Amino acid sequence: MTGTGHESGSSRAGEGLDARLVVERDAFRLDVALRAAPGDVVALLGPNGAGKTTALRALAGLVPLSAGHLLLDGADLARTPPEARPVGVVFQDYLLFPHLSALDNVAFGPRCRKVPKAAARAQAAAWLERMGLAAHAASRPRRLSGGQAQRVALARALATRPRLLLLDEPLAALDARTRLDVRARLRHHLADFEAVAVLVTHDPLDAMVLADHLVVIEDGRVVQEGGPADIARHPRSDYIARLVGLNLYKGEADGHTVRFDGGPVVTTTEELTGPVFVAFPPGAVTLHRERPTGSSARNLWRCEVAGLETHGDQIRAALTGELPLAADLTTIAAAELDLRPGATVWATVKAAQTHAYPA
Amino acid sequence: MIGVRVRDRNSAPEGVEEAGMEKDAPALRATGRRGLRLGRGAPLPLLVPALIGVAFLVLPLAALLVRAPWRSMPELLTSTEVWEALRLSLVCATAATAVSLVVGVPLAWLLARVEFPGRRLVRALVTLPLVLPPVVGGVALLMALGRNGVVGRLLDDWFGVTLPFTTAGVVVAEAFVAMPFLVISVEGTLRAADPRYEEAAATLGASRFTAFRRVTLPLVAPGIAAGAVLAWARALGEFGATITFAGNLPGRTQTMPLAVYLALQNEPEAAIALSLVLLAVSVAVLAGLRDRWMTAS
Numbered sequence: 001m002t003g004t005g006h007e008s009g010s011s012r013a014g015e016g017l018d019a020r021l022v023v024e025r026d027a028f029r030l031d032v033a034l035r036a037a038p039g040d041v042v043a044l045l046g047p048n049g050a051g052k053t054t055a056l057r058a059l060a061g062l063v064p065l066s067a068g069h070l071l072l073d074g075a076d077l078a079r080t081p082p083e084a085r086p087v088g089v090v091f092q093d094y095l096l097f098p099h100l101s102a103l104d105n106v107a108f109g110p111r112c113r114k115v116p117k118a119a120a121r122a123q124a125a126a127w128l129e130r131m132g133l134a135a136h137a138a139s140r141p142r143r144l145s146g147g148q149a150q151r152v153a154l155a156r157a158l159a160t161r162p163r164l165l166l167l168d169e170p171l172a173a174l175d176a177r178t179r180l181d182v183r184a185r186l187r188h189h190l191a192d193f194e195a196v197a198v199l200v201t202h203d204p205l206d207a208m209v210l211a212d213h214l215v216v217i218e219d220g221r222v223v224q225e226g227g228p229a230d231i232a233r234h235p236r237s238d239y240i241a242r243l244v245g246l247n248l249y250k251g252e253a254d255g256h257t258v259r260f261d262g263g264p265v266v267t268t269t270e271e272l273t274g275p276v277f278v279a280f281p282p283g284a285v286t287l288h289r290e291r292p293t294g295s296s297a298r299n300l301w302r303c304e305v306a307g308l309e310t311h312g313d314q315i316r317a318a319l320t321g322e323l324p325l326a327a328d329l330t331t332i333a334a335a336e337l338d339l340r341p342g343a344t345v346w347a348t349v350k351a352a353q354t355h356a357y358p359a
Numbered sequence: 360m361i362g363v364r365v366r367d368r369n370s371a372p373e374g375v376e377e378a379g380m381e382k383d384a385p386a387l388r389a390t391g392r393r394g395l396r397l398g399r400g401a402p403l404p405l406l407v408p409a410l411i412g413v414a415f416l417v418l419p420l421a422a423l424l425v426r427a428p429w430r431s432m433p434e435l436l437t438s439t440e441v442w443e444a445l446r447l448s449l450v451c452a453t454a455a456t457a458v459s460l461v462v463g464v465p466l467a468w469l470l471a472r473v474e475f476p477g478r479r480l481v482r483a484l485v486t487l488p489l490v491l492p493p494v495v496g497g498v499a500l501l502m503a504l505g506r507n508g509v510v511g512r513l514l515d516d517w518f519g520v521t522l523p524f525t526t527a528g529v530v531v532a533e534a535f536v537a538m539p540f541l542v543i544s545v546e547g548t549l550r551a552a553d554p555r556y557e558e559a560a561a562t563l564g565a566s567r568f569t570a571f572r573r574v575t576l577p578l579v580a581p582g583i584a585a586g587a588v589l590a591w592a593r594a595l596g597e598f599g600a601t602i603t604f605a606g607n608l609p610g611r612t613q614t615m616p617l618a619v620y621l622a623l624q625n626e627p628e629a630a631i632a633l634s635l636v637l638l639a640v641s642v643a644v645l646a647g648l649r650d651r652w653m654t655a656s
Contacts, residue, residue: 062558082561087562091555097574112560
C-alpha cells in the first residue's frame with residue numbers, strides 16, 4: 001500500500017480519510033485500503049464487478065464492513081449508521097426524490113439535520129445558485145436534463161457539508177455530448193471541495209480528468225495506484241493497459257532482452273534483470289504482408305488478424321499468434337495490406353518504442 | 360380489477376399496440392378476410408369463452424336494472440331504515456379502512472423491507488383472511504374478542520369494553536376481512552419501489568422513520584390509495600364476518616348487505632332497490648378513481 005505516496009497525502013496526521021475496507025459476501029471478497037487528505041480527489045478505477053461500488057457503499061455505511069477500519073478526520077466511523085456519517089453520496093442515477101422539487105431535494109439533507117425549514121431552503125437555493133441552476137429550483141427531477149440532474153444531486157450531497165464526498169460513476173448516465181461539459185463543471189466543483197472526494201468509474205478518461213490519485217481495483221483488490229500520468233505510463237495489469245491503449249506483457253528480463261512465458265522475446269532499450277513489464281502503444285506496431293527483410297526493427301513476429309475495428313480515424317487490428325498484439329494503422333494502410341480477419345501478417349516494433357520497467 | 364385494462368383491440372390503438380398489429384399483419388393476410396371479421400385474428404376458441412365471460416359478469420347487473428321497481432323507488436329509498444343502513448355501511452367501511460391503513464401500511468413495510476425470521480410465515484398468516492370464508496372469520500373473532508373470548512374477557516374485565524354486537528364490532532369484522540387486501544397491495548408497491556431512495560435519504564441524514572415518512576410514503580402513495588380503495592370496497596360489501604360477529608341490529612350493526620339479505624326475504628322489491636344503491640356506490644367509486652389510480656398502477 002503506497003497510499004501516502006502522492007504529494008498532498010502527507011498532510012497533518014488524522015485529517016482526511018484512512019480506511020481499510022474489507023467486505024465479504026458469498027464468494028466475493030473486497031479488501032481495499034484507501035488514504036486521502038482533505039482536498040484530494042481519489043478515483044477508484046476498475047472493470048465492472050471489481051468491487052468499486054461495494055467499496056463506495058462501505059464508505060457510506062450502506063454495506064457493513066466485515067473487517068478493517070474507517071477513520072475520517074480521526075473519527076472511527078466503522079460502526080456509525082449511514083445517517084450519522086458526515087458523508088455525501090452522488091449516486092450513479094442520482095436518485096433525486098421524484099416527488100420533491102430540485103430545491104426541496106437539496107434542502108432535504110439540512111432539514112434532516114434539524115435546520116429550520118426556511119433556513120434549509122435558503123441554503124438549498126444558494127447551492128443551486130452556485131451550480132447555475134437557480135432557474136430550475138422549482139422543477140421536479142423528471143423535468144431536468146441529465147446534466148442538470150447531476151448538478152442537483154451534487155448540490156444535494158454537498159448541502160450536508162460532508163467531510164467525505166462519494167460519487168458513483170458520476171458521468172455514466174450522460175450521453176457523450178453533455179458528458180464533456182458536465183465533466184468540466186464537475187472537475188471545477190471538485191477542485192473547490194475542501195474535504196476528501198472519492199469517485200468510482202470504469203472510464204479512465206473520467207478518472208484522469210477528475211482525480212489526482214487513481215486506485216485501480218480488480219477482483220476486489222488494489223492492483224495499482226498512483227497519479228494518472230504514472231499509471232498511464234506504467235500499467236501493471238492488462239485491464240489498465242487496454243484502457244490506456246497499450247500492449248502490455250510480463251516477462252523475465254536479461255539485459256536488453258525480455259523473454260515471455262510463451263517463448264517470444266522482445267528487445268528493449270532498457271537494461272534490466274528479473275521480472276519486468278514491457279509496454280508499447282499500438283501505434284508503434286508496423287504491419288507487413290511479407291516477412292520484411294530490410295527492416296531495422298529488432299522485434300518481429302508472425303501474427304494472424306483476429307479482428308478489426310475503427311478507432312477514430314484509425315483502424316485497430318487485434319492480432320493473435322506468438323504474441324497477442326493490438327496495432328493501429330491508417331485506413332489506407334489497412335486497405336493496401338488487404339487486412340481481413342484470418343490474414344497472416346508480420347508485425348515489427350522498434351526497440352526504442354518499447355518501454356520496460358520492473359514488475 | 361386493479362391494473363387490469365380490458366381493451367378492444369379495434370379501438371384507438373396505442374404505440375405498443377400498433378407495433379403488435381404490424382407484426383400481426385402477415386398472419387392476417389394469410390387467414391384471409393374471415394379472420395378480419397372475427398375481431399382481428401382472435402381465434403374462436405379464445406373469443407367465444409371470452410364473450411361468455413363478459414355476458415356472465417354483465418347480465419346479472421343488467422337484470423337488476425331491468426327488474427328494478429323504478430316507480431316505487433322513491434319511497435323505498437327514502438325510508439329511514441335504508442338511510443340508516445347506508446350511513447352505517449359508509450361509516451363502518453371508512454373506519455375499517457382507516458384502521459387498516461394505520462396498522463396495515465407499517466405491516467406492509469415490515470414485510471417488504473425488513474428481513475426477520477419467520478417473515479414468510481407472518482405473510483402467510485396475514486393473507487389468510489383473504490382466502491378464509493368470512494363466516495369462519497366471524498366465528499374466530501367471537502372466540503378472540505367475544506365476551507368470553509380469549510382477549511374479549513380481559514377487555515370486558517379491565518376496560519368494560521365489549522365488541523360483539525356493537526357498531527365497533529362491525530368495524531372490527533370489516534377490518535379483519537379487508538386489511539389483507541391493503542397489506543398485499545401496499546407490500547407489492549413497496550417491493551416495486553426502488554429501496555435505494557431510502558438509502559439516498561439515509562446518506563442525507565434521514566433516520567429510517569424519516570426516510571419512510573418523507574420519501575417512501577409519498578413514492579408509494581398511489582399504491583396505498585389503490586389498496587385503501589380495495590379494502591374499502593371489500594369492507595362495504597362485507598357480510599359473513601359482520602353478521603356472525605356483530606349480528607344484525609338495525610341502526611347499530613345492520614349494514615347495507617345485511618339489510619339487502621333481510622329485505623329479500625320479506626320485500627324483494629326493497630332488496631333490489633338497496634342493491635341498486637350499492638351498485639351505484641361501487642360504480643361511482645370505480646369511475647371516480649379509474650383515471651387517477653387504477654390505470655396508473
